[in-house]
Amino acid sequence: MNDSAPLDLARLRRSCSQCSLQQLCLPAGITAHELDRLDEIVRRRRTIERGERLFRIGDPLAAVYVARDGAFKTVTISEDGEEQVVGFHLPGELIGLDALGEGAHRCEAIALGNANVCDVPFDQLTVIAAQLPSLQQQLLRVIGHSLNRDHDHMEMLVRRQANERIALFLHGLGERFRQIGQSPVAFKLPMSREDIARYLGLALETVSRGFTRLQEDNVIAVHGRRVEILDPEELVRLAHGVDADEAPARARRSR
């Protein structure tokens, strides 16, 4: 390790604390020295243009990635050339774990807007993780969170009603914004309606209609990609299958 002046370390900590480390390191009570070691291997602040790919299907697992800023989608391509959106990745969420199994990526990671990312070379990460138990724990936890997001995604897809999926999607997205320190009730969607549709297994028209419906019911306000959640509780209720239709002061019929 190099001469770690306190100044230098402070800079590292700041940069990493807002970035991946928000989840990857800090909460585990990692020491300054440990953070230093991790930071040595991270290649920081690469700029990625909108639409550019972080990796493609079949690429060998070289690194895992974290957007410091800017969101990504991961997609698979079906035989007929259609994109399936497998996941969205907000800043601070790990990208690239899809290659863990076979050592090669099964998805493409596409920037939804201009972004800059940190690369964490995977082989070096595992070496360090083996030496630092707290980092190993934390790595597993982060992988677990990624798994949880996949499960959340599946729960959306299994929901029968399109409006439930959409409500669940908006609510979940809000919660993820909350976790990265942004407002959970007012945000700009990083992805298009079409991306959302391919993520939810719906037609894009259905997504659009779902949005306007929620707006009519005063649950959200939409202006293009700007979304404001006006009635979070109602949104959650809708997400969990409570049939909407009566928004006014009507009683609830159980039918």
Place this chain on the structure above:
Amino acid sequence: MNDSAPLDLARLRRSCSQCSLQQLCLPAGITAHELDRLDEIVRRRRTIERGERLFRIGDPLAAVYVARDGAFKTVTISEDGEEQVVGFHLPGELIGLDALGEGAHRCEAIALGNANVCDVPFDQLTVIAAQLPSLQQQLLRVIGHSLNRDHDHMEMLVRRQANERIALFLHGLGERFRQIGQSPVAFKLPMSREDIARYLGLALETVSRGFTRLQEDNVIAVHGRRVEILDPEELVRLAHGVDADEAPARARRSR
């Protein structure tokens, strides 16, 4: 720790080589000594009755599990009490990773038939993994495979047509049977039609109809839970969105 006679080690190896280790250890070129260490912590051959649960929602992460024989489903319960089937687990496939993120299980794991499982206490596993690089690698790979299965599942759910989902499901299940050394074209479904329906986000009647349709087209033969795949290539084709219907009697040409 105990007197490890060569005889004993041989037994361990045999037991583990057919069990979890099929994926968890052997392929990584683990040495006899390493295998021995892993084996020390594994609690083996617990018997689980049909319908019994390995863990429940909210249970703290105590161990990961591998069925030595017998299949499991993992489910979540939606507010209205309905089961959502999150995954199926054939013998040799790891169960319990859903707790990695928060340290508590998000699913219930229910035995689809009588089974016996090995428990791998999680904290001990991570300790040993940190000491044995090849085991750490292998652990990550196994987690990756679990992730891949989730993605396969999502790809099924996103498919628009019910018949595509069903074809994809049967094909994927066959491949998983192949991986555990069983026939990929003739097997007994460990789960009910209802479980399949809840896994695919369909009504159980739709699953049933899908099966009979495939049978009418001579792609598969079904007798209750016994399935035989008669025309694997056609099954794959159907799974990937090639509209079926033509070829009512025989004669598949072209393409």
Place this chain on the structure above:
DNA sequence: CGAGATCTTGAACTAGATCAAACAACGTGG
């Protein structure tokens, strides 16, 4: 400011859910 991309809205059509009922497989106990 304009042209392409993105989003909304309308109308018609259809795949699949839902309701309902018959049927098969499987113990279990008489």
Place this chain on the structure above:
DNA sequence: CCACGTTGTTTGATCTAGTTCAAGATCTCG
């Protein structure tokens, strides 16, 4: 061994939510 309920599966008929096709509105950005 058979009647019996129980549970799982198939099949039929209807009805609705969401897809599809089409057109118009709005946004974005060179």
